[in-house]
Amino acid sequence: MPIDKATVAKIARLARIRVPExxxxxxxxxxxxILGWVEQLAEVDTADVRPMTSVVDAVPPMRxxxxxxxxxxxxxxxxxxxxxxxxxxxxxxxE
Amino acid sequence: MAGLYDLTLAxxxxxxxxxxxxxxxxxxxxxxxxxxxxxxxxxxxxxxxIAMDMAKAAEARLARGEGxxxxxIPIGVKDLFCTKGVPSTAGSHILDGFVPTYESTVTAKLxxxxxxxxxxCNMDEFAMGSAxxxxxxxxxxxxxxxxxxxxxxxxxxxxxxxxxxAVAAHAVLAATGTDxxxxxxxxxxxxxxxxxxxxxxxxxxxxxxxxxxxxDQAGPMTRTVRDAAIMLGAMAGHDPKDSTSxxxxxxxxxxxxxxxxxxxxIGVPREYRVEGMPAEIDDLWRQGIAWLKDAGARIVDISxxxxxxxxxxxxxxxxxxxxxxxxxxxxxRYGLRVDGATLQEMYENTxxxxxxxxxxxxxxxxxxxxxxxxxxxxxxxxxxVRTRIAEDFxxxxxxxxxxxxxxxxxxxxxxxxxxDDPIAMYLNDVFTVPASLAGLPAISVPAGLSKDGLxxxxxxxxxxxxxxxxxxxxxxxxxxAAFDAKPGFLAG
Numbered sequence: 001m002p003i004d005k006a007t008v009a010k011i012a013r014l015a016r017i018r019v020p021e022x023x024x025x026x027x028x029x030x031x032x033x034i035l036g037w038v039e040q041l042a043e044v045d046t047a048d049v050r051p052m053t054s055v056v057d058a059v060p061p062m063r064x065x066x067x068x069x070x071x072x073x074x075x076x077x078x079x080x081x082x083x084x085x086x087x088x089x090x091x092x093x094x095e
Numbered sequence: 096m097a098g099l100y101d102l103t104l105a106x107x108x109x110x111x112x113x114x115x116x117x118x119x120x121x122x123x124x125x126x127x128x129x130x131x132x133x134x135x136x137x138x139x140x141x142x143x144x145i146a147m148d149m150a151k152a153a154e155a156r157l158a159r160g161e162g163x164x165x166x167x168i169p170i171g172v173k174d175l176f177c178t179k180g181v182p183s184t185a186g187s188h189i190l191d192g193f194v195p196t197y198e199s200t201v202t203a204k205l206x207x208x209x210x211x212x213x214x215x216c217n218m219d220e221f222a223m224g225s226a227x228x229x230x231x232x233x234x235x236x237x238x239x240x241x242x243x244x245x246x247x248x249x250x251x252x253x254x255x256x257x258x259x260x261a262v263a264a265h266a267v268l269a270a271t272g273t274d275x276x277x278x279x280x281x282x283x284x285x286x287x288x289x290x291x292x293x294x295x296x297x298x299x300x301x302x303x304x305x306x307x308x309x310x311d312q313a314g315p316m317t318r319t320v321r322d323a324a325i326m327l328g329a330m331a332g333h334d335p336k337d338s339t340s341x342x343x344x345x346x347x348x349x350x351x352x353x354x355x356x357x358x359x360x361i362g363v364p365r366e367y368r369v370e371g372m373p374a375e376i377d378d379l380w381r382q383g384i385a386w387l388k389d390a391g392a393r394i395v396d397i398s399x400x401x402x403x404x405x406x407x408x409x410x411x412x413x414x415x416x417x418x419x420x421x422x423x424x425x426x427x428r429y430g431l432r433v434d435g436a437t438l439q440e441m442y443e444n445t446x447x448x449x450x451x452x453x454x455x456x457x458x459x460x461x462x463x464x465x466x467x468x469x470x471x472x473x474x475x476x477x478x479x480v481r482t483r484i485a486e487d488f489x490x491x492x493x494x495x496x497x498x499x500x501x502x503x504x505x506x507x508x509x510x511x512x513x514x515d516d517p518i519a520m521y522l523n524d525v526f527t528v529p530a531s532l533a534g535l536p537a538i539s540v541p542a543g544l545s546k547d548g549l550x551x552x553x554x555x556x557x558x559x560x561x562x563x564x565x566x567x568x569x570x571x572x573x574x575x576a577a578f579d580a581k582p583g584f585l586a587g
Contacts, residue, residue, distance in 0.1 A: 011463050017455055039407075041411070044476075
């Protein structure tokens with residue numbers, strides 16, 4: 001199904017990527033091409049096939065629910081572009 | 096020491112053991128080679144001081160008789176691996192200024208085994224690409240040139256293109272790569288080196304910047320099959336910090352190579368003879384079949400009927416996982432931040448400026464196929480077809496022990512080619528993606544030259560956790576091919 005400009009704008013918003021209106025038309029074409037190409041998967045008979053969830057035959061490991069790490073506030077904040085008083089900061093969201 | 100740069104990893108290890116060269120002499124020689132290789136743009140960050148410190152420590156350990164499997168061996172590290180105190184960019188603008196406070200498990204294991212880090216290798220942004228053209232730090236050049244157009248710069252393949260070029264140009268003895276759909280094997284083929292993607296779960300993914308978590312796997316890129324065996328042994332192993340890393344012993348991979356193939360059955364999948372494949376690729380494949388037959392293997396025609404659906408499946412599954420993994424780049428916790436009036440605007444501005452065109456495209460495809468109303472038609476169907484593809488291989492293992500195919504449908508191409516057609520670029524991985532989707536180990540071995548004098552690779556796929564057979568067959572191909580051509584540009 002071809003993607004139109006409005007859909008590009010919607011996906012861009014969901015993906016939190018600003019796409020200027022001037023670029024939406026071109027992206028709509030590119031994404032439509034790729035999606036048109038992957039649509040051939042619809043012709044594969046997948047009745048009674050289980051979707052793959054793990055590629056290796058392994059049982060997810062269990063471990064005791066214990067704290068094994070922590071107390072690394074300064075390390076965790078070290079790479080943030082903007083920190084104040086031991087916290088990450090973001091633009092104001094509540095007036 | 097004369098001819099130092101021509102020694103393989105295994106030969107260098109022997110020279111170090113005999114005292115013909117010391118780790119610090121070796122490190123200085125390779126630091127010079129990394130500098131000489133700068134025209135290739137194979138490194139994002141060079142770490143000569145770290146290399147010398149590590150070499151001194153290696154020297155002390157060797158003197159005490161405590162050398163590890165990689166003691167004193169200078170390597171490149173793909174910039175997808177987080178390295179403590181050293182910038183780790185994933186080839187992206189959005190990780191500007193990011194300096195990890197921790198070490199990835201694989202690099203920690205390599206360093207514990209004595210490896211010496213020369214620098215961080217350039218790569219396609221977030222490992223998304225097959226030509227190393229998408230890096231924020233600029234394209235990487237292949238040290239090989241085509242005889243037909245020797246003025247044109249060629250791509251090294253991708254995404255581990257910097258690692259591949261550095262190994263091929265003798266700027267490093269070996270390098271780490273990562274492979275999601277072919278990112279170790281295709282660049283290895285394009286640059287005339289060996290690249291091994293281990294079984295999913297063999298190497299820990301902890302501390303490796305995530306692209307598509309159900310496919311990503313780290314592996315060695317080296318000059319020879321033996322070197323790959325040595326390096327894999329130092330990278331592999333269980334890690335409680337990666338719940339998908341598998342808890343089973345790491346065999347002595349080096350011991351697995353050598354010997355004839357008399358008890359092995361090699362599958363040749365008829366679906367890999369794709370339309371429009373150049374005759375020289377087909378010829379090389381036939382040659383490979385003949386070599387393995389000569390080595391004693393039994394050749395078996397097999398069918399992997401869902402092969403043609405592997406690439407479209409990959410281009411749903413990988414972008415879907417990427418859109419989720421890359422959600423963490425929000426301008427808040429690390430890397431680039433581009434201000435906006437609101438939180439939403441700050442996110443959107445940061446991600447628009449921080450991600451390159453290919454990454455934006457894949458994140459948007461992934462977002463779309465996971466969005467309400469489309470999830471079943473795209474993502475769920477792709478996961479079902481992925482099961483079918485894995486079943487094809489599972490069935491093949493009833494009659495064969497390994498599978499032989501070409502690595503890539505062409506030799507290296509010029510920088511800038513295929514850039515306006517994403518699907519043409521994706522087709523580079525047509526032979527490597529199926530094994531990725533099935534989580535299988537596979538190796539690319541340089542096996543011949545194209546008519547234009549460019550390296551071509553053969554590809555061996557094995558059973559889950561049977562890297563030993565993959566290496567054994569790879570060694571047989573290496574022995575028979577006796578590939579000794581060198582690129583026009585050598586840094587050392």
